[in-house]
Amino acid sequence: MSIEDLNVNVTTLRDEEKEQLIRSLESELIEDRTNQTAPCPLGFICDGSRMANCTKIRAVPVGFLFGDVHAGAYCPEGKDTMSICPVGHYCPTPEEMIECPAGYFCPHKTAIPAVRCQVSVFWG
Numbered sequence: 800m801s802i803e804d805l806n807v808n809v810t811t812l813r814d815e816e817k818e819q820l821i822r823s824l825e826s827e828l829i830e831d832r833t834n835q836t837a838p839c840p841l842g843f844i845c846d847g848s849r850m851a852n853c854t855k856i857r858a859v860p861v862g863f864l865f866g867d868v869h870a871g872a873y874c875p876e877g878k879d880t881m882s883i884c885p886v887g888h889y890c891p892t893p894e895e896m897i898e899c900p901a902g903y904f905c906p907h908k909t910a911i912p913a914v915r916c917q918v919s920v921f922w923g
Contacts, residue, residue, distance in 0.1 A: 828855050838877035842894040845879050853881060853893030869893075871908035883908045 832850045839845035842853050853874035872881040874893040884890035887899050889909040899905035903912040 824859065828852065828859075839879065841876040842874050842892075844874055844881060856881075857893060870910040884910070 833848040873890040904914040
């Protein structure tokens with residue numbers, strides 16, 4: 800079973816079906832890192848002998864309680880957790896952190912710059 804097959808509403812599943820989906824997700828998302836000494840690569844989060852691809856985590860459907868809740872997350876090299884994209888930047892993928900373009904405001908956790916700055920004139 801692949802991530803694309805997981806577009807289901809978890810609340811409607813029986814316990815054994817949920818367990819099967821969780822096992823499928825783990826096998827799809829978790830990779831073995833045993834015998835690797837290099838830092839956790841860009842776009843991955845690592846925990847000891849295991850690592851997970853942040854792009855695959857982000858692709859899990861929202862109905863399975865993941866998916867776009869990770870939009871605006873960044874997975875820098877050498878880290879064991881996802882980071883929230885900082886203010887002044889946007890993160891269209893977990894591997895990219897780009898400076899916010901001129902004329903836009905990018906609050907933390909921005910995936911795509913959408914807030915345009917308005918020019919205001921104040922009379923004193």
